[in-house]
Amino acid sequence: MRPRPRAPAVIAALLSIPALLAVSGAVALEQGDRRSGIAFASPQTQAMQADDTANPGMLWVMDGAQLWRRPDGAAGKACQECHGDAAQSMKGVAPRYPDFDAGLGRPVDLSGRINLCRVRHQRAAPLAHEGSEMLALTAFVAFQSRGLPMAPAADARLAPFRAEGRRLFEQRMGQLDLSCANCHDDHWSARLGGSPVTQAQPNAYPLYRLEWQALGSLQRRMRNCMAGVRAEPFAYDAADYIDLELYLAARAAGLPMETPGVRP
């Protein structure tokens, strides 16, 4: 076979530079200001996240490693049969998500992708969003990218969804009439009661919250904030959450992945 010409690859790479700039330029939080949520936590919580033998989230990662190898669904296949060694095939995947799914014509997040794989490839039932199996699998997949920088997908088809995410982020909600941006863009260095406000960075999800006594997803965290301003949370997996996650990912570009994080 003749070697394929290199030109298209070079052109694609050049084209993706403005796209990447567009992704990071379309957010309110400057690159140099970005701080992971763990930077706001107490030294004890930081130590718990940093030490794999003390980090409770590692239990879910280990469960996820087993589920990765477990055949499931009518196809009787395991994730591993298609994807092989997760340490290689899943490295760099989570920092890019949410990503566009051509079949759905809209973005999916990591848990959405896992459910599409279950339905399309394993022919198994989708997993419940906050169920222990979904949390374990997303934690396991995201863990393969720990330490890599968040690098949101530069696909131009994502732009309108990311813009909608930003609109939602900046929309005042609930009886208390507050937007996510009111706190997380404008007051991230302040304290709300006894708690640091932080920047709402998504780079350590799913993560273990001592308050939950469990691992939880980014969507669960967003539901908590919506309930806090006395707004009706979106249903799990609602398009609104995916759009918000897209915007959060663009806002987090460059921060290291820390899954599984630990929070108070």
Place this chain on the structure above:
Amino acid sequence: MRAAALTAGLLAGLLLAWLLLAGFLLVGFLLVAARADAQTLVGYTVEGDAIGAPLTGAPGDAARGAGLVADRTLSLCVLCHSGLEAPAHMQGNLAPSLAGIGARLSEGQIRLRIVNMKALNPESIMPAYGGSSPGARVANAWRGKPILSGEEIEDIVAYLSSLKG
């Protein structure tokens, strides 16, 4: 905004009278005004930057007000403000300290700031406790209700007015 400077009862009465007298265009205008005002569940009159008259017949109770401002789930004041009777590490700093507020502001000025800070600063993050301007998707349990009742606001006004220095 300032059209809200009427008691709910007065407004309803006026609406009725005007509807009877007014022409078609005017009816349309009034319907818009009535809808905007349906969110304001506390009736009050704004004079300058204050609400001079108490919202209730009975005077507020400062001791009850002290308990209310420290309540992290009902009034939420302490989540943003410091300078209140609450453990220091539980007080937030998204907003100015309220220490000595009774010496800086009159009772009426304090009352307007609690009922509707957004009348003075539309961009304010302080919720309008009198019930006006809720955001999108208000949860069922809270829909159509003010954050605090007139009595609760009067208790808080009494307490903050007592903070003289």
